[in-house]
Amino acid sequence: LRIIKTVPCLSRADLADSFVLQASKEKKCPDTDYLSENGICCDQCPKGYKLIEQCHAPGQRSNCTPCPTDQYMENRNFYPNCRSCKRCKRNEIPVTPCQPTQNTICQCVKDYYKFDIDGDTYECRKCKQCGVDEKEKQSCTPESNTVCECKEKYYRFKNKCEPCERQGSSFFKSTMGNSLPVCLTLFLWESKVSIFYTVIRRHATGQWSKQTVNYCTHFYLSLSAPHSHLSIPPAALSDLLYTVLDLVPIQKVKQLVRSLGVTDTEIAQAEMDNRYCREAHYQMLRVWAERKSLAGVGGQGELFDCSLMQELLDKLRKMDLGLAVQELETKYGTL
Incomplete structure (x- = not known):
């Protein structure tokens, strides 16, 4: 018995179409x-x-x-x-008009800069004007806001520049080999510390003078008696890192930690160790903070060098996250 397979009946047009498709x-x-x-x-x-x-x-x-x-x-x-074609937004001007082969290119008008709201949305905002006790560190451009810093013999406290001599102080004398005595002036505000020192100099005439300098050695949050260091408690470090995560858009966290030196292997490990994205991102930042802190003090204790905060702020500025920088400076002070 032979089994004959049947196929549907196709017209010539159907066959032609099937050949074209094939x-x-x-x-x-x-x-x-x-x-x-x-x-x-x-x-x-x-x-x-x-x-x-x-x-x-x-x-x-x-x-x-x-x-x-x-x-x-x-x-x-x-x-x-x-x-x-793209239409320029408010406070924008066309740098290059729309052409048949190219879209319009816009930039912020003078005295305005591009502020990123998220990865795809932005607006032009008025450039910041430095205050009376501030000086301009970086001029405003169409792509970035003005960067201000306190002028000489002033320090930043609660986002304002205050003269150094107006704060009360306690002095700790120390000697360094054969050098002249150096007095450290420590100011403790809430969970923040600014460090100043006064160098006593003796001139050739035999007269003494003193010079107050805003000097950043280490940025610590509490006293550690055994080594006379100022160390940052785990809770304070956690607060800082979670504050960063609150301010940085979630899609830019990996870009930030990579720029801070966290490797792809460490990023992958953090993602495997944590079920939730926020905790994985926290671990990535923690890897950076602990590694740099230990390196900065020779592996002794959990210290947060002020250069770490400066590095963090610099990376955020390069990523055009100016609002995050302002919030961190307001909460933790400008170094």
Whole structure:
């Protein structure tokens, strides 16, 4: 007994279409062409043009037409519509007007800078003006805000520059080899410490004078008696790291920790160790903070060197996260 397999009855048109479909799957076109619905390699439209009609036979050309006013196409294409040109936002001006082959390029007007709200959204904000007791460290540009710092013999406290001599002080004398005595002036505010020292100098005339300098050696949050260091408690470090996570957009955390020197292996390990994304990001920042802290004090204790805070603020500025920098400076002070 023979078993005969039956197939559906196909018309010539159906058979022709199936052959074209099979051929189109196997056929490859040059990079400058595209495969049409009819399985033919048609040339793409050039920049600044859109497709009106596909070619109908090999060797024929596609029918393309220029993009209309206020529209553009920046690449070769076979699309039926061009893209709409960008319109500059409030407080923006066009640097380069829209052209058939290029979108509008905008930038903030003078005295305004680009502020990133999130990865895809931004607005132009008024540049910061340095205060009376501040000096300009970095001028405002269309891409970044003004960076201010306290002028000489002033320090930042609660986001204001205060003169050094107005704060009460306690002095700790210390000697360094054969050098002259150095007095440390320590100011303790809440969980923050600013360190100043007064150098007593003796001039050739035999007269003594003193010079107060804003000097950052280490940034510590509490006293540690055995070594006379100021150390940061685990709770305070955790508060700092979680504050950073609150201020940095979640999609930019990995970019931040990589810029701080955390390796991809350490990032992957943090993700494997923690079920929740926030805790994984916290572990990544903790790796950076602990490694740099131990390196800064020769492996003794959990100390937070002020250079770490400065490094963190610098990286945030480079990522255009100016608001995060301002919030951290307000909470922890400017170093």
